[in-house]
Every structure is written in C-alpha cells, then in structure tokens.
Amino acid sequence: MNSSEVTIHPVMLVGAGPGDPDLLTVKAHRLLGEVDVIVYDRLVAKPILSLIPETTERVFAGKRASNHYMPQEDINNLLVDLARVGKRVMRLKGGDPFVFGRGGEEALHLVRNGIPFEVVPGITSSAGCAAYAGIPLTHRGLAQGVRFVTGHSKSDEPLTLDWRSLADPETTLVVYMGMANVKEISQKLIENGLSDQTPVAVINMGTRPQQKTLVSTLTALPETVASSDIKGATLFVIGRVVTLADELAWFAEAAGA
Ligand SMILES: C[S@@+](CC[C@H](N)C(=O)[O-])C[C@H]1O[C@@H](n2cnc3c(N)ncnc32)[C@H](O)[C@@H]1O
Known part of the structure; x- marks a missing residue:
C-alpha cells in the first residue's frame, strides 16, 4: 500500500487514573479494546494493563523521575511513526495526561507533525x-x-x-x-x-x-x-x-x- 492510502487515526491521549481500575473512565475502558497499540507509562497500574486484550500491541515507555527509560523525544516520535503507518494508537498515562504528564508536549508534537489527536482525561x-x-x-x-x-x-x-x-x-x-x-x-x-x-x-x-x-x-x-x-x-x-x-x-x- 502506498503511504498516501494509509488512513491516519487520531492518537488517543488517555488518562488511566491513579491506580484503582474502577476509576478508569467509561471512554478509556472502551478504547482499550478498540486500539491496535498502547504506549504506556510505569505509573499505569497492573490491573489496568490486564484489561488490554492479548492481541493488542503494548509498548512500555515507562520512566522514573531521574531515570528515563525512553526519552520524551523518542516517545513523541514513536507516536507519530505508529500513527503514520495507520495504527490506532493509544498513549496511556497515569492520572490525567494534562496534569504533570507531559501530555501537552506529546499533543503539540502530534499536531505539529500533522497527526490528529484526542484527549481522554483521567482522574488525577x-x-x-x-x-x-x-x-x-x-x-x-x-x-x-x-x-x-x-x-x-x-x-x-x-x-x-x-x-x-x-x-x-x-x-x-x-x-x-x-x-x-x-x-x-x-x-x-x-x-x-x-x-x-x-x-x-x-x-x-x-x-x-x-x-x-x-x-x-x-x-x-x-x-x-x-x-x-x-x-x-x-x-x-x-x-x-x-x-x-x-x-x-x-x-x-x-x-x-
Ligand atoms: C509524572 S507525575 C504524573 C501525574 C499524573 N499525570 C496525574 O495526573 O496524577 C507522577 C507523580 O504523580 C503522583 N502520583 C501518581 N499516581 C499516584 C498514586 N497512585 N499515589 C500517589 N501519588 C501518585 C506522584 O507524586 C508521582 O510522583
């Protein structure tokens, strides 16, 4: 397929909340079963990860305050690359993506690279x-x-x-x-x-x-x-x-x- 035929789906920037899986929003829960790939952080609780279908690709982009496993720039580029090959991408973050979550930076990177996005807030x-x-x-x-x-x-x-x-x-x-x-x-x-x-x-x-x-x-x-x-x-x-x-x-x- 030539790249002009690829359908680009909006990247979903989704908040997973603070840990209790019952605090996921209905929308976040629904989307977990609808996307092709989920790029997730260290703070996303295991019981939430266990709600992801086995067939969905997972990419761990976890980071600690002083030990970044995946530099932010690489995460930004990964989201763009995955969207450009036509994947339905979820970026899943602990809490709310726009509260100390660098969700704003990721959204800016997406929009500046012509990739649409949506935000699903989470409980901070x-x-x-x-x-x-x-x-x-x-x-x-x-x-x-x-x-x-x-x-x-x-x-x-x-x-x-x-x-x-x-x-x-x-x-x-x-x-x-x-x-x-x-x-x-x-x-x-x-x-x-x-x-x-x-x-x-x-x-x-x-x-x-x-x-x-x-x-x-x-x-x-x-x-x-x-x-x-x-x-x-x-x-x-x-x-x-x-x-x-x-x-x-x-x-x-x-x-x-
Ligand atoms: C990088 S910030 C991400 C914040 C996240 N976006 C939010 O809205 O909660 C990570 C910090 O959030 C706080 N945090 C996140 N989840 C927590 C939890 N379940 N219990 C206590 N603190 C938490 C801690 O201070 C942690 O160092």
Missing part, C-alpha cells in the same frame, strides 16, 4: 489519593482553594517555586513528585510563613490496595518520610483539610508504614 492522582484518604481538597472554613505543584527539579538544582504564594494557610497545596526534595519543601514553606504545625498527609500508592497515608506536620515531614518504608508513587497534601482524614477515613489501607 491528587483527586484520587485525597478522596481515598478521606481528605476533601477544599472544605468550607478550612481551604478556599487548592494548588497543584511539582516538587521535582532537575538533578541537584533547587526548586524554582513561588514559595511566598504557596505558603498560604487558606489554600490546600498538593505536591506531586516531592519525595526527593522533601526537606527543601518543608523548609521553604516554613521560611515563607506557613506554620510548622500545618498538617501534611503523605499518600503512597493511592487508590490501590497497598495505599498508605502517613499524617505528619510540616516540620516533621522530612523525618516522617525518612523513617517510613514507602516506595513508589507518593504525593503530599499540605493544609488544614488533612485534619479531616481521621474522621473521614473510609478506604481500608494497608497496615504499617
């Missing part, structure tokens, strides 16, 4: 983890809003966050990818005026059977993390709403830390 991990930990991200009298930031910086470089505006007791702060910089996060928020007794929830592997939530304070946060054995996807919820976690706990978490 902050929403999923907070809900499963019994923490409303906003709550009358406790938090008027919520901010999502990344706590990841290029190796050995300090974080370039606007600490003064983040140190706001009226707003819940959710830090994605903050484990490596936990000391700096705690110290900068305190230096910029947030009470050192501000409650913090460290939520690990949220929405999954092994979910663990450690409740700490801003000043004790680095020690809480250091003395725990948590590994893998973790985020911090910082703010007064964390005080509700005890009373609103509904999800059976794994024991211990």
